[in-house]
Amino acid sequence: MSSITGFLSRAWVRWAITAVVAVALLVVPLLFSEYTNQNLARIGVFAVAVLGLNVVMGYTGQVSLGQIFFVGVGAYVTGYGATHDWNIVVVFLASVLVPGVIGLVVALAAARLGGLAIAMVTIALPIIGVPLAKRLSDFTGGSQGLSSAFSNAPDWTGLYNDQWQLYLVIVIGGATYLLTRNLVRGKYGRAFAIVKSNEAVAASMGISPYRYKVLAFTVASLIGGVSGFLYMAVIQFTSPETMTFSHSITLLASMVIGGAASIIGSLLGGAYYVLVPQWSNDINPNLTELLQGALLLLTLFLLPGGLVTLPREIARRLRRSRPDGGPERRQTPSAEPAPGREAVEETPTVGGIPTQRPTERQEQA
Amino acid sequence: MGAQLRLTDLNLRFGGIKVLNDVGFEVEPGQIFGLVGPNGAGKTSLFNCISGHYRPSSGSITIDGEEVLGTAPATLARHGLARTFQHPALQLQATVLENVLLGAHTRLSGGPVEWALRLPRLARSERELRIEALTLLERNGLGWAAHRRADELSHGLHKGVELCRALLSRPKLLLLDEPAAGLPHSEVEQLIETVRRIRHDDDITVVVVEHHMGLIAALTDRVVVLDHGAKLMEGAAAEAQSDPRVIEAYIGKDAADDVA
Incomplete structure (x- = not known):
């Protein structure tokens, strides 16, 4: 290993x-065939949505049940801009920034509240979003929804529509993944992680938990907007149905099943979101939800870290089954050569192993 | 340059309970200052006031002459204050090196957009910081553990990692909350050496809360003894150890009479 x-x-x-x-x-x-390309493009759309959710929830530990709302807003803004013949770059920027600003405003208020209160505020978003989309029919087309074929392949490309759309998803989604991966490593990754695990320690490191929660939430809604733009590009139709609460919950389940706080896990989450309903539908349309629930439970019990931990779990089990326990060392990629075996022998001279268990020794001042 | 810390008439109340009562003292730059007292005397609460985690009801706290009462802990950390906790709070799933790097948060420039773009300048500063963190771990006898996960290490070693994390922020004022609690004798001696070296090499003012009188006597220039939230006495550690009031506070009046 x-x-x-x-x-x-x-x-x-x-x-x-x-x-x-x-x-x-x-x-x-x-x-691939048109069918496969469309499926892959949809996976990309929701993989981006799950990625955004992962920033706020997986990495920063703030429960958000409203991610689908930002996807919906992004899709509506895209649809509105495209039907009004805005420049495509302006459409894209608006579809990202509008959800971003809404996310920022919501976060400024919600992050003041602790723990579950944030979750409650985010529940409100899709619940308000659906009737609002129906009401504001001048912008949203009401219950009829909004359709736009702005993402059909231009003639000069010689591509079919499904190919062109998949390219859009790969380029825009890929860029979003790269930027997010960079963000959740290094300075900001460490800050998000400590806000998730211990706010008092975060504060004593100069990291304001409030500001970093707001930041994570805003980033998540920006990414939600990207997902909304791609949604409109691939599906070319949006309606109030897009942002119902149940979709938000499915996004959350996808994040957990793919792997929280993991970039690859977000991608797997997107695949889960798109493919599993199709498969369970193929098996038995009446049992779709039951099968999905069973799969969710199975994953939680067998792979609490999500599908992304599958290789690691397999390696761990193989190691355990070996009589000598195998090499127990875990290594992280680094320029530094692993100090290796002699390091283990050095331990006692550094101070040795405490003779008591930590819980017995701790005293309260 | 180590910071100067001054507390004046500090009061802290939780509802009707007076936790700190008109506490005041002054720590000179570069001093190692001890805060002692029996359990429940208010030592950690006082620490939490200095680091901004608690908000005192009245009084004044100045660092280098600047009033910091009511300042958020994150802001104080950006101005050169670092602390450790009684129970080391590490990221157990992360490596020791990642844990230590967290301490340097305020030293890394660049906003979220710049980090998302991974500008070469920031990648370079991150690399340099890694080397610095490794050197710091090496100097504190923890170099071998840098790439291990924190949950593979013992409680005593966690305390060392936490100290390195605090040091990487290059503080002017370092608060150590019971650094020796739960350490075996050999590690306490090593800790004393480490703190002495920190003061000597890095010129940091250190305030330490501790029960371990051996450590206090060996390390501190001056101590304040707290009892029931009030200052009992101030002086050298040796004076505190022989002061009848301090003995009384620790072991009770009757027992103190018996000793006398």
Whole structure:
């Protein structure tokens, strides 16, 4: 196991993997059927939505039940702009910024409240969003919804619509994934993680829990807007139905099943969101929800960290089944050569192992 | 340069309970200052007031002459205050190195957009900081553990990691809340060496809350003894140890009479 991670941590190996993935992403839309391409594009749309949810919930630990609202707003803004012949760049920016600003305003109020109160405020968003979309029919087309074919393939590309749309998803969604991955590593990743686990410690490190919660929530709604733009590009139709509360819950389940606080997990979450209802429908249309519930429970029990932890879990079980326990060392990619075996022998001279258990020794001042 | 800390007539109330009662003292730059007293004397509460986690009902706290009472803890941390906690609060799933890097949050420039774009300047500052954190861990005998997950280490080592995390912020004023609690004897001696070296090398003012009188006597320049939220006495550690009032506070009046 350690030899595999060691191999993967080498710079040229990582570059090679990145290059292969990039080429594969560029070729994929040309290889598959229209049906597969549409499915892949939908997975991309919801993978971006789950990614946004992961920023606020997986990484920063703030329960948000309103992510679908921001997707819906993004889709409506896109639809409105496209039907009014705005420039496509303006449409895109508006579809990201409008949900972002709404998210910021909501977060400024909600992050003052602790714990469950934030969840309650976010529940309100899709609940208000649906009737609001029906009411504001001048902008939203009311219950009829809004459709726009702005994302049909331009003639100069020579591509079919499904191919063009999948390219849009790959480029815009891919860029969103890269930016988010960068953000949740390094300075901001560490800050989000400590706000999630211990606000008092966060504050003593110079990290204001309030500001970072607002930041995470705003980023999540911006990403929700990106997802909404892509939604409109791929599905070309949105209605109040898009942002119902139950979709928000499914997004949340997708995040947990894919893997909270994980970039790859978000991608798997998107796949779950799109594919599992299709499969369970194929098995038995009457049992769709039951099958999904069973799958959710199964994942939670077998893989509490989500599908993304599957390889790690398998490796752990294989190691356990070996008589000598196998190499117990866990390594993280780093330029520093792992101090390795001699490090283990050094331990006692550093101070040795405490003779009592921590719980017995702690005294209250 | 170590910071100067001055507390004047500090009062803290939780509802009807007086936790701190007109406490005042002054810590000179570069001093190692001890805060002692029996359980429940209000030592940790006083710490929480200084670090901004509690808001005193009245009084004044100045750092280098600047009033900081009522300032949010995150703001204080940005102005050179660092602290450790009685129970080390580490990210158990993260590596020791990641835990220590958290301490340098305020030293890393750049907003969220710049970090999302991973500007070369920021990537470089992150790399430099990693090297600095590794050196710091090495110096404190924890270099071997840098890439291990925090939950693989013992309680005593957690305290060392937490200290490194606080030091990486390059504080002017360092608050240590019971650094020796639960440590075996050998590690306490090592801790004393470490804190002495910190003061000498980095020129930091250190305030330490501790029950361990051996550590207080070996380390501090001056101590304040708290009892029931009020200042009992102030002086050198040796004076405190022989002061009848302090003995009485620790072991009770009758027992103190027996000793005398």
